[in-house]
Amino acid sequence: MLAAASLPLAGATLARPALAQSRRAATLRLVPSTDLVSLDPVFSTALVAVQHGYHVFDTLYGVDAKMRPQPQMAEGASVSDDGRVWSIRLREGLRFHDNTPVRAADCAASLERWSRRDTFGRAYGAAVDRYDSSDDRVLRIHLKRPFPRLLDAIGKPHSSPAFIMPERLARAAPDQPVTEMVGSGPYRFLADELDSGNLVAYARFDGYKPRAGAPEWTSGGKVANFERVEWRIIADKATGVAALQQGEVDWVENLPADLEPLVARSRQVKVENADPLGTELVMRFNHSVAPFNNPALRRFVMAVVQQPDYLATVTGGNSQDWRECKAMFPCTIPGVEELGREDFSSLAGDPARMAEALKRTGYAGEKVVIINAADSAAIAPLGLVTADRLRRAGLNVDLQDMDWGTLLQRRLSKAPADQGGWSIYHSTWPGIAIANPVLNTTIRGEGAAGWPGWYESAEMERLTAEWLSATADAERERLMREAHALALRDVPSLPLGIYFPKTAYRADLQGVLGGSVRYPWNVRRV
Incomplete structure (x- = not known):
């Protein structure tokens, strides 16, 4: 009797490894570059x-690899002869x-909320008069004036895309993040499993x-091949790479350059360029307080730092993985000119000229507080380089390390x-996210409504608005060049060059797509 009673237990014990293996095969485990601090991707x-x-x-429109808008949640769109009424029909089901x-109504509320938060969205929102619908599947957007790049706006792929959420959530205050995650995308957020600093989990939405x-990119068939996606938050990058090598995780979103040799020769791991347009390293100034409310001092910083110093730190010195770009737009974008050749690094390596130039700026020794994301492999070294170069140039520097969320x-x-504020921080921007005057948050002059740093320029906003309204290629090129020249004079932010981040994943994964983020669709295990 005892032996007979133990047989089912033995069978269950034998089944557990197979069950665990099956669950593991159905789960995609990703190590993101940083912890998920804010859940609201519009905020x-x-x-x-x-x-x-x-x-x-999901979004009404996405973009293809040539950055052209393509229907996503939408079946398609039509526009009236006068360009002032757009009709977008939703896909069935x-x-x-x-x-x-x-x-x-959900789409209208979502677009309205997004248009109060996003840089491109605010330009779009200023042109919108009202929304209505002929039925639940047809959204009509009535404009005050023609807005030729409407689909580009609502289909932008990065930095606050126009994600669609239920009306009840989208009607929340635009200055407060949404915390309830209800979308219509390929995966459901599992709020009850969220463990900050450890785990973020999603389940396939059937x-x-x-x-x-x-x-x-962000268009086409988004097929979810995994039942479950888990983000494993591993702050120590070497630990994350070791977990990838041992098969404990499937994917490391951003492979630090100094760890690439550990996996480059492994047959179990693939290493690829993550984004063909690259990622721009950016130094952001605080325009609201001294000392960088002084444009002469911002131009001084542009003249004394050198892009290779920064690029080498995030690529392990491998020059094939980075590109200098003396411009306020990414040089990987077709048509961008390096208009800053005479301005970038013009004082570097000349201490006497540097000292004289600093005096002419009127700098009075104010403290320069650099806040630095020490937990980000791509950002942490940037603060160290800036602190060193500005100290050498004669500025009073205070480098303060903290995590990205802080x-x-x-x-x-x-x-x-010197009273709890800041002077400089560093960030990264995918090239596709700052490809033209309206998208380029790093130089937009929106003041208090814009990106922290709060550069304000009525002239920049005028040029942006005219660029948006222009229909001729030659006119758009002229306006972009004027906006570019203004940014070089005012230096709202300082580009530090472009690098091409690497992503690493287990060799049994197929279908990994390039783009500005790591997309969960199309990936499958073989």
């Missing part, structure tokens, strides 16, 4: 928030994760209906630098 421009957003939400249908066709909160402060 936050952080790369990790955008990546989270593409798991949970779209549903949110709470099993409610996606309606035109009600999601992918478009037909192959995926390309930095995101600290950068909202407009207090004086």
Whole structure:
């Protein structure tokens, strides 16, 4: 009797490894570059928030590899002869994760909220008169004036994309992040499993209906091949890479350059360029308080630092993985000219000229507080380089290390630098996210409504608005050149060059797509 009673238990014991193996095969385990601090991908421009957003939400339009808008949740769009009424028809059968249908009213509320938060969105929102619908599947956008780049706006792929959420969430205050994650994307956010600093989890949404066709950037068929996606938050990058080598995780989003040799020769791991357009390293100044409310001092910094010093730190010195770009737009974008050849690094290596130039700026020894994201492999070295170069140039520098989440909160402060505020922080921007005057948050002159740092320029905003309205290529090129020249004079932010980040994943994964973030669709295990 005892032996017979033990047989089912023995069978269950034998089944557990197979069950565990099956669950493991059905789960994609990713190590993101940083922890997920803000859940709202419209409220936050952080790369990790955008990546989270593409798991949970979808957009009316996406873009292909040539940055052309393509229907996504939409079947298509039409525009009236006078250019002032756009009609967008939704695909049939779209549903949110709470099993409610996606309606035109949800889309209108989502676009309205997004247009109050995003740089491109605010330009779009200023042209909108009202929304209405002929039925739940047709959204009509009535404009005050023609807005030719409407689909480019609502289909932008990065930095607060126009994600669609239920009306009840989208009607929340635009100055407060949404915390309930209900989208219509390929994966459901598992709020009850969120363990800050450790785990973010998603489950496949079986009600999601992918478009037909192959995926390309943020458009096409977003097929979710895994039942579950887990983000394993591993702050120590070497530990994350070791977990990848041992098969404990499947994917390391951003492979630090100094760890690439550990996996480059492994047959179990693939290493690839993550984004063909590259990622721009950016130094952001605080324009609201001294000392960088002084444009002469910002131009001085542009003249004394050198891009290779920064690029080498994030690429392990491998010059094939980076590109100098003496411009305020990414040089990987077709048509961008290096208009800053005479301005960038013009004083570097000449201490006597540097000292004289600093005197002419009127700098009076004010403290320069650099807040630095010490937990980010791509950002942490930038603060160290800037602190060293500015000290050598004669500035009074205070480098303060913190985690990325703390930095995101600290950068909202407009207090004086020596009273809990800040002077400089560093960030990264995918090239596609800052490709033209309206998208380029790093130089937009929106003041208090814009990116922390709060550069204000009515002239920059005028040029941006004219660029948006221009229909002739020659006119757009002229206006972009004028905006570029203004940015070189005012230095709202300082580009530090472009690097091409590497991503690493287990060799049994196929279908990994390039782009500004790591997309969860199309990936499968073989």
